[in-house]
Every structure is written in structure tokens, then in C-alpha cells.
Amino acid sequence: MIPVNTPLLNGNEKKYLLECVETGWISSEGPFVRRFEEDIACFVGRQHGIAVSNGSAALDVAIRALNLEKGSEVIMPTFTIISPAQSLVNEGLVPVLIDSDPLTWNMDVNQIEAKITSKTKAILVVHIYGLPVDLDAILSLAKKYQLKIIEDAAEMHGQTYNGKQCGSFGDISIFSFYPNKHITTGEGGMILTDDDELAERCRTLKNLCFKPGRRFVHDELGWNYRMTNMQAALGVAQLENIQSIVERKREIGDRYNQNLKDLINVELPLKSTDYAENIYWVYGLIAKTEVMAIEIQKKLGDNKIGTRPFFWCMHEQPVFNKLGMFLGETYPQAEKLARTGFYIPSGLGLSNAEIDEVSEQIIKAVSYYG
Structure with a gap:
């Protein structure tokens, strides 16, 4: 695993x-x-x-x-x-x-x-x-x-x-x-x-x-x-090791970027903006549809690759809706992220060989379900 x-x-x-x-x-x-x-x-x-x-x-x-x-x-x-x-x-x-x-x-x-x-x-x-x-x-x-x-x-x-x-x-x-x-x-x-x-x-x-x-x-x-x-x-x-930690996280992100650059129907995380370079706390992916995101995660799980779905929006949290909060509110971009986004293994203990194995399984899963 x-x-x-x-x-x-x-x-x-x-x-x-x-x-x-x-x-x-x-x-x-x-x-x-x-x-x-x-x-x-x-x-x-x-x-x-x-x-x-x-x-x-x-x-x-x-x-x-x-x-x-x-x-x-x-x-x-x-x-x-x-x-x-x-x-x-x-x-x-x-x-x-x-x-x-x-x-x-x-x-x-x-x-x-x-x-x-x-x-x-x-x-x-x-x-x-x-x-x-x-x-x-x-x-x-x-x-x-x-x-x-x-x-x-x-x-x-x-x-x-x-x-x-x-x-x-x-x-x-x-x-x-x-x-x-x-x-x-x-x-x-x-x-x-x-x-x-x-x-x-x-x-x-x-x-x-x-x-x-x-x-x-x-x-x-x-x-x-x-x-x-x-x-x-x-x-x-x-x-004491924060600088090397940041460097390694960016190495992980860059390796995934290179491995997955030819994916179709899946969006990779933005590498940088004019004010910051991505630190890749987690490496997230956005599938074209919610069904596709669910199926890719299932396929990866079957192949012993851990994934986790993105955050769920606050305006759709049952606990807040029961309190009468955010009823009728909609936020389309956030809803899309919550439904189609998930992240893949990207912890600091991840080896390059494991990154390549995860990448290979993602490419296969996307090809199958895409």
C-alpha cells in the first residue's frame, strides 16, 4: 500500500x-x-x-x-x-x-x-x-x-x-x-x-x-x-529541516507534473502564480466529471494507491444546513472542486519509485475511465 x-x-x-x-x-x-x-x-x-x-x-x-x-x-x-x-x-x-x-x-x-x-x-x-x-x-x-x-x-x-x-x-x-x-x-x-x-x-x-x-x-x-x-x-x-522539506515537496510535485503532463480529462495543480510557487502540500487532481473522479479513486484503491477526496463545501455541510445556514446558496467553482477533486500520495516519505508507480496507475485508471 x-x-x-x-x-x-x-x-x-x-x-x-x-x-x-x-x-x-x-x-x-x-x-x-x-x-x-x-x-x-x-x-x-x-x-x-x-x-x-x-x-x-x-x-x-x-x-x-x-x-x-x-x-x-x-x-x-x-x-x-x-x-x-x-x-x-x-x-x-x-x-x-x-x-x-x-x-x-x-x-x-x-x-x-x-x-x-x-x-x-x-x-x-x-x-x-x-x-x-x-x-x-x-x-x-x-x-x-x-x-x-x-x-x-x-x-x-x-x-x-x-x-x-x-x-x-x-x-x-x-x-x-x-x-x-x-x-x-x-x-x-x-x-x-x-x-x-x-x-x-x-x-x-x-x-x-x-x-x-x-x-x-x-x-x-x-x-x-x-x-x-x-x-x-x-x-x-x-x-530545523524546513528548507529541505520545502525543496522535497516541490521535487515531488515536479515529478508528478512531468509524469502526468499528457493526461487528458484530468487537470493538474497550478505550478505557480505571479506571487508564489506551489508548495504542493498535497498533490491534487481535478477529473472531468464526478463519476470519473470516483471511479479513478476506486481503481487506484484496488491497486493499493491511497487517495482522498477534496474538502466538501461549507454551504453543503448537513450540520450547518440543519441550523438553517447557507440554505439556497450556491458556489459553482467550489462545488466542482469538491465533487471532482482528489489528491494522491504526496507525503515527504514518498520515494521517487513510488511516485512513478502512482503515476503509472493513474495513467492506466484515467485511460480506462476517461
């Missing part, structure tokens, strides 16, 4: 984990947590890093920390994982959805301004699959309408926008360190900001809002979203 993702742990991971065990520092109080926070903040170019237990937790804390008034509208893409919308809804905020750009698969920035109302208080930017959102347009709108920017850079470790690291934009940003990310801690997340007060609020919220001076007295409710020292040790080791 060639799985969708195989992580690569070939640096100082074992050494740092052994240090945790030998010193007994395995909890969130250990020194690797602060080191990881500082290292990530320095790499991205932020003043503060706040480590948490996962990327969804990072969104929960980041959004709560902004203190947006209940009922405020936050603009975000419909084509994404459910976490951003879930965090907004749980805070009593209203997601306002944007369709996708058919080439980059990110939110179509040209549709944002028409959705801004007097209730709009923020834009939640989510970079999708390998290319960043066109941020200049969003930053300009945020300045014009005095909106907060939340940057979800969960999939963007090492990616840049016009030469500046993703995760460094807006009021607050987040990363995820799930095993399929460029940097992994097994589970884990990071909040980043340049605002001292916002950073301190995030630290309080992720740590049960313990009151200074009276630890077990609480003025408000927060979460236990702490990252362990062992998780952070993995992250420190992974970050």
Missing part, C-alpha cells in the same frame, strides 16, 4: 524525544515548548508564538481572542475543512462564504468586497493545498473597511507570498502540525501574532484562564489546549 501521506522523521526527532524522557519533562511545562514557539515565530517573522494542541484549537483561541461581537460577520471560503467555520459558529459569529478561484483553488478575492456589510468585522483567509491566497487584495480591503485578518496557514509551512512567509500576515495567524503537514508534531498547532496583548490573551485562553496569583480562580472560561514538551521536541527537530 502506498498511503496518501507518509511523514518523514529523519532529523533530531529521536534525540530530542529521548531528552524529554531522560529529563522527565514530558508535559506542557517542558523547555521545548517555549523553544518551538520562539523558533516558529522567528522563522515566520512574528513577535509571538503560542503553541496549542492542534490546528482547530489554534483557530478556537485566535478567534475568541479577537473579541468580535456576537452576530458579527466573518468572510471566509466555502471550500475548506470545517474547522474555520466551526470555530466561528461556536463563537456566535456568522460565516459569509466566498466561491473558489478555479485555478488556484483558493477563495476568489474578487468576490469579497461585494459581501462586505456593516456587520462584517473580519476576513478569515484559508490557504488551500499549496498556493497562498492573493493577500494584497485582502489586506487592501481590510484597511479600507477596518477589518481584522485571521490567516489560516495550516498547510503553508515554508510557503511565501511575494517573498514573505505565510503565517506572518494579518492580526493573527495559525498553523497545524498534523502528520500530513510539512512540519508535524503528531498533533499540534501554533498561533502567531505581533500584538503583545493579543498574544497574552491567547496564552490565557489556551491554559484554562488560570488567574494570576490565584491559579484555581477563574474569571472566564477557556480551554486546556496545551502542547506537550514531547510534541514540541518533534516540532523543533522538524523545523
